[in-house]
Amino acid sequence: MSESVAVLGAGNMGTALAQVIAANGHHVRLWSIEHDVLEEVRDKHLNTRYLEDIPLNDRIEAVWEMSAAVEDARLIILSVPSQVVRAVAADLAGAIKPGQLVLNVGKGLEAGSHRRMSEVIAAELPDGCAPFVGSMGGPAIAIEMARGQPMAVIIGLPGADERAACQSILQNNHLKVQATPDVTGLELCSTLKNVYAIALGVADGLQLGTNTKAFLATVAIEEMCEIATRLGGQRETVFGLAGLGDLLTTGFSPHSRNRTLGEHLGKATDWQRFLRTNTVEGVTACRSIAELAGDTDRLPLLALLNEILFAEAPAPATIRRFLESFSYA
Numbered sequence: 001m002s003e004s005v006a007v008l009g010a011g012n013m014g015t016a017l018a019q020v021i022a023a024n025g026h027h028v029r030l031w032s033i034e035h036d037v038l039e040e041v042r043d044k045h046l047n048t049r050y051l052e053d054i055p056l057n058d059r060i061e062a063v064w065e066m067s068a069a070v071e072d073a074r075l076i077i078l079s080v081p082s083q084v085v086r087a088v089a090a091d092l093a094g095a096i097k098p099g100q101l102v103l104n105v106g107k108g109l110e111a112g113s114h115r116r117m118s119e120v121i122a123a124e125l126p127d128g129c130a131p132f133v134g135s136m137g138g139p140a141i142a143i144e145m146a147r148g149q150p151m152a153v154i155i156g157l158p159g160a161d162e163r164a165a166c167q168s169i170l171q172n173n174h175l176k177v178q179a180t181p182d183v184t185g186l187e188l189c190s191t192l193k194n195v196y197a198i199a200l201g202v203a204d205g206l207q208l209g210t211n212t213k214a215f216l217a218t219v220a221i222e223e224m225c226e227i228a229t230r231l232g233g234q235r236e237t238v239f240g241l242a243g244l245g246d247l248l249t250t251g252f253s254p255h256s257r258n259r260t261l262g263e264h265l266g267k268a269t270d271w272q273r274f275l276r277t278n279t280v281e282g283v284t285a286c287r288s289i290a291e292l293a294g295d296t297d298r299l300p301l302l303a304l305l306n307e308i309l310f311a312e313a314p315a316p317a318t319i320r321r322f323l324e325s326f327s328y329a
Contacts, residue, residue: 002026003169006073008066008088010037012050012142013105014079017170019146022057024172029061031069038062054146067095075101075169078121081279082108085117089124096125101162103155105136107190108281114288116187118156131158134166134183137190138241139249145175152176154241156183178241185233189243192227193250194258194282195289196220199301200251201259202308202319205266212323216301217251219326223299231292258282265308265315283309300326 003026007018010032018028032038040046041062045055063069070076070092080088085106096102102125104117115123122130134157145151155170155177157163163179171177180186199220203213224247225238237243250256261280264271275283286305290296296303304322307313 003074004029004072005169006031006069006076007079008032008069008077008092009079010034010041010047010050010062011079013140013145014077015041015047015051015056016142016146017077017079017105018060019051019054019057020172020175021169022059023148024169025059026169027059027061028057029063029069029073031063031066035064038064051143051146054143066091070095070100073100075103075166078102078104078106078117080106082106082117082281083111086110086120086124089121092121093125096129098128099132101157101166102129102133103136103157103166104134105140107137107187107194108285109191109288109292111284111288114292116184116191118183118187132162134158134162135187135190137186137246138178139245141249141253141255148174150174150176152178152241152245154178154180154186156180156186156242158183180234180237180240180242182234182237184231185228185237186242188228188231188233189224189238189246191281191285192224192289193243193247194280195286195305196224196247196282196301197250197256197258198262198265198280198282198286198309199305199319201256201262201264202266202315203262204259205263205268206316206319208323213251215323217247219301220247220251223301226298227289227293227302230294262315266319268314268316286310 005021005026005028007014007030018030022028110120118133122133136155138153140153155166167177228238257278257280264274290306308315
């Protein structure tokens with residue numbers, strides 16, 4: 001059955017999801033504050049700023065008013081940076097209707113409050129909307145999704161019916177969609193993988209080799225599990241698509257900004273310059289996670305990253321010291 005879907009945010013992931021959903025036979029209304037992007041979508045069925053020269057499906061309609069985008073939508077997807085999620089949700093509050101599903105695909109915590117994205121969205125929407133708000137996680141490089149390369153993601157929503165409805169809209173023969181009620185674990189993993197990808201990038205910058213990087217990835221997963229379960233998530237979520245799967249993509253892909261920042265740190269180049277010109281969610285998330293997790297005695301890699309990012313500890317010497325002193329005893 002064909003549904004109406006709203007995608008708020010016409011960046012790379014928002015446009016890629018719009019492409020997938022439209023190809024599945026649904027009508028997609030794509031909204032953005034970037035009017036030139038919307039004009040190109042409308043006039044040329046392209047979004048060259050974010051998805052190169054991929055022709056967009058005719059079922060994708062560019063719209064300039066959020067209220068028009070979400071009107072009669074079964075599913076509303078928020079695909080905007082974490083720092084503007086609250087503002088977008090506040091605008092959405094005046095247009096959303098009871099029972100409409102809201103799926104956040106941005107990854108991170110709100111600066112200051114350290115709230116997860118579904119919590120931020122639910123706080124801005126009318127009473128009764130929270131059970132219909134969830135998030136997407138897992139290894140998802142937008143350009144590969146838009147090209148139809150085989151992949152899998154995971155969605156988290158509180159209710160089984162809501163999860164099934166969302167799966168039916170998104171899933172097809174190349175995009176597989178797992179579902180979980182563990183929204184907390186999914187969103188924590190989506191945040192944590194950005195943090196630990198920085199450490200894997202440091203190993204790349206130091207050219208420490210595959211063995212070292214695999215060791216650090218294993219330590220990262222162990223710490224992700226410790227943090228997620230402390231904060232209410234489930235262990236199995238960490239070892240699935242949202243945790244392990246996404247860490248592999250973010251920590252090993254040359255396209256990952258978090259990994260690339262770590263590489264700059266490892267090479268002792270001007271990583272602050274890279275940070276000024278790129279959105280790197282793992283940096284602010286690192287401090288937030290450390291504050292939420294509390295005691296870091298069992299989180300030595302997280303503690304190390306905080307030293308490097310916020311106490312000006314030199315990354316090459318700090319990571320080498322960590323590797324030399326680490327012990328399983």
